[in-house]
Amino acid sequence: MEIQQIKQNLTLAQILQHYGLKPKNNMLNCPFHEDKTASLQVNLTKNFYKCHACGAKGDQIQWVQDYEKITKREAILKCAEMVGSRPLTPEGGTIIGVENKTEIDINDKILFLEKLFTTFKKSVYNSKPAQDYLQSRNLDFKKIVVGYNGGQFHHGTRKEETLIKQALEYGLLIDNNLKEGYNVFGKYGIVFPLKNRENEIVSLYFRSTLDKQNSKHFYLKNRNGLYPNYPNPNTKKLILTESIIDAASLLQIDEINKNYSILACYGTNGLNEEIQKAILELTELEEIIFCFDNDDAGKEAVKKYANQLRITNEKLRITEIELPNKDINETLQLHENEIFIELLEQRTPILFSNENEKMNFSIESKTTKKPDELKPKANSQEPITFLKTKDLLKRLNELIGKSGIVGEENSRLLLFLIIISYMNKSPIHGIVQGSSGSGKTHIIGSLADLMPGEDVLRFTRITESSLYNWGEFDLFRKIIIIEDLDGLKEEALYALRELISNQFLSSSVSMKDKKGNNKSTRKEVKGQFSSLSATTKGETYEDNMSRSFLIAVDESKEQTQRIITHQNKRNAGEIDPKEKQIAVQFIQQIVRSLKYYEVVNPYATKLQLPEKVHKIRRLNEMYQAVIKQVTFINQYQRDQTADGKLITTIEDIEQATEILFESIVLKVDELDGSLRQFFERLKKYVKDKENIFTQREIRQEMNISKTQLQRFINNLLELEYIKYKGGFSNKGLKYQVDYWDNYSKIRIEIKDFLMKQIENLKQV
16 A cells, blocks of 8 residues: 555544544644643644644654654554555555655655755865865865755755755755744765665765764665665675775775775664675675774674674675774875775784684694685685795795896895895895995896885985885885995985884974965874895995895805806807796795785794894894794795794794804904905915915906905905005005904804704704
8 A cells, every 4th residue: 555545544533533632622732742731733634733842743654653653664554554454565566665655756756866966066066165074084076976965955046846845855854844944954064875776876975064073974864775886796805894984985096996896884883784685696795895993893893794794605705904093084084095905905804703713723733724724815826836835945046046146045045035024014124235246236136026016116326305205105015125225325324224123204394284384294104115225335334234134245256157157048048038037927926925924933032143243132133033034935834823823933943044144144244245255265365474465466366346456455454354564555565464364163153053053942
């Protein structure tokens, strides 16, 4: 039975009689408030009532709804029972939907709301307050569909009886029986459309622009529809936000729109039946990503709804994003859009009770699950298969060699572990030191080629203030390659040191406000990155060196011969360039297959470094960091703790020690890498203390340039490893080795110390 049929067959007089109420002179004591004198007037001819005290008014159905304190639908059903008939089904074309309107009524409402929202959209362009509010929320009205309700849609030339009637019926106008006119619902609010399956506007959401302290949200009565719309039927990944403004914020990021669908919930209790039904209809859906507010209410809501959705589809992957600020909108107000891409990549799976039981293990457990069992498979299984192989580091080192880095076996593997640390919260850094033309820039450049290109920033030089001017998250999870550290001035080196040590730069800068006035403000740059730099004079950068691993380029004759042989084979066509490209691309796939994990080293307290090491506090932290990196690269072969951290093994410690050995020795030695290599060759040449040498004969013997040799000689004189033995500057100065240190013995002592330590761990 249609609503009109109910009204025709059920009068207000019959309703009052049903409830035992008898008007006197068309007046009643109002049942809707404490009424000592009759203030409610009834018009039994027009089937209408109105209270002059509390303002209650309406028709037969409204009376039943107010008197019984029930919903509109329940009131209609109650009235239909009074008439003596049952309501027809939606197929019969009568009472349907949340608002219990006929299909004609619903179509009328859609047409009205579509037309009205067009007016609201135009209002944004003409309203400075609306534009200011949207700008304050980092919302661009040219990128998203949004309107503004200035409260004038029913005035002027638009004022007509039909519009007023429909606005009253759908709740956009409220008649308080005042001479001033109607109250406008959602006045001075920005407006977002809620849409049905056919992408038609069926309801509206208003957000007040006036009261910023108390967030005011307004929905039209009998809310239905989804924002921004029903998701694409082919959706595979769906992001659920807590609010409409959060969803609107994400709609402005093109990269997210291309790869994800977005749905807004209506608060922490707003994942309603319509949204859930729309999700169930997504047959291709693989993952739901929750991104609710970073507060207790938001976290509890995620747990509740994740369990509900998991029950409906056990194969569904459900993850969550941890926000650095209150909500999505605030995060995007304070940061660049790229941060959300990073946060999305770092989303974590929501573990349910049965999964927690499976993961409930400790460090001592021998039956723990491997990380690859707890995470989605990569698109290609080949990199993961490679990461599961035994002797992974050895095979990876061979692959790096095929990519174009000849020799330098230990150094290139250490540098690879350093460079991939950009994925972790505490990345590490390396300085490659060598003479001019030794190939140091080639090494760091070739290693950078092995990384995903979008994560690498290469610099030939860095100006004094440039690091302060990056966006807050522009250096977040990046790799920085500095081809010539020698070209950096002190201010740039200082900024680099601060970023390496604290992952943070803060500066006070002047900016113009909206009125064009200069205003001081604080600018922050967060720097979670790994870095590789090249230098010829490592000793100059004492502060930077103490924060980084120092790796010396192999400048021996044997290494030179290896490089020459490789160059000759390449020029002779004996080396297939495609083989290099295949190796580079495969290593990039390997890097992309690695996922972020924290690492716990149960043996950390039992590891020590030789006392002879310079700046042992920092080196100890770096030693532990390399051990973590070895565990990290072996993530597909390592067990996890109950809270999902990778567990370091003794094998990891042994491999890290072997890889890091040369760098540890350099930390013990007061000579930098290239200077040590020169001094060892010099000692072999002069053979004993009595031998005198000149710079000319050393240049000819070792094929070293005059400038480079002069630097070596000056450094050795300053450190008192050699001394003057006469001669003249115009005829040639003579020198003699004065300090014959036993470098080989020191190396053996350090190696024995570290290996004995590992053997003791194996026996525990």
